[in-house]
């Protein structure tokens with residue numbers, strides 16, 4: 110959140126317009142809708158599935174097209190794994206740029222880490238990470254990262270100094286240690302996630318499974334985006350249990366190896382209930398319309414033997 114909020118505060122000023130994708134991680138959603146607006150920044154949300162032309166129309170209709178300063182996207186989105194077109198978002202930013210004012214594109218790449226998706230290659234100006242997740246990888250560090258051109262990073266670093274949210278030497282040391290194993294950890298997590306999704310896809314107590322690997326040509330644009338920008342299916346799976354909150358809580362409380370916690374991307378598998386945990390503060394109707402309902406469970410797949418992860422999920426579902 111330090112990296113994300115520093116970028117939003119540095120590149121937006123009162124009167125500007127921020128265009129952002131939905132859903133977002135609950136903390137980012139909260140900062141944009143409840144804090145950024147207190148500083149006079151106008152905010153406009155677009156949904157997965159809206160075409161480039163529809164989004165351009167949405168910005169024009171807001172009457173603030175000339176004020177658009179930043180497009181902010183999170184892809185895949187937490188917790189639904191919805192994909193947003195990075196190249197298309199850059200086209201929207203370019204459409205509203207003028208010689209005097211360049212609209213910048215910032216991409217939260219936390220869900221696919223630095224290994225599985227490379228937003229700068231697709232046109233992003235700034236790439237953001239919760240380094241707490243895959244980069245840190247051991248659930249023992251909280252940090253953020255921001256990447257971009259020297260010119261943009263100079264501004265980010267400047268505001269970071271005034272906000273005082275730079276990482277400590279100890280955090281830096283933990284992150285350097287983690288980078289040595291980043292690829293092997295992430296390879297194992299992506300491998301395991303494919304196996305776990307295969308299991309969930311056919312379990313009678315499981316409804317919809319939200320996993321990038323489940324996208325097929327039938328999913329049209331979402332599948333095309335996956336083919337263009339995702340290098341693996343990632344390590345995050347959300348799924349609906351048949352029933353509602355009580356059934357979802359029962360599964361979560363029955364897990365033995367997988368821990369109940371909100372973080373993600375670490376070596377150990379974690380499970381959580383987005384509607385009441387990571388996304389508890391998101392508007393109820395918006396959550397419903399985005400499929401973040403009481404029956405949804407989100408699992409971050411770790412590096413354990415995939416058979417153990419499946420065994421644990423199976424016994425919890427059948428408990």
Ligand SMILES: Cc1ncc(COP(=O)(O)O)c(C=O)c1O
Nearest residue numbers: 110111134187217219239241252
């Ligand atoms: C997609 C995404 N972005 C940002 C964050 C914020 O990360 P942190 O807790 O490290 O501030 C999270 C945390 O869950 C996240 O999932």
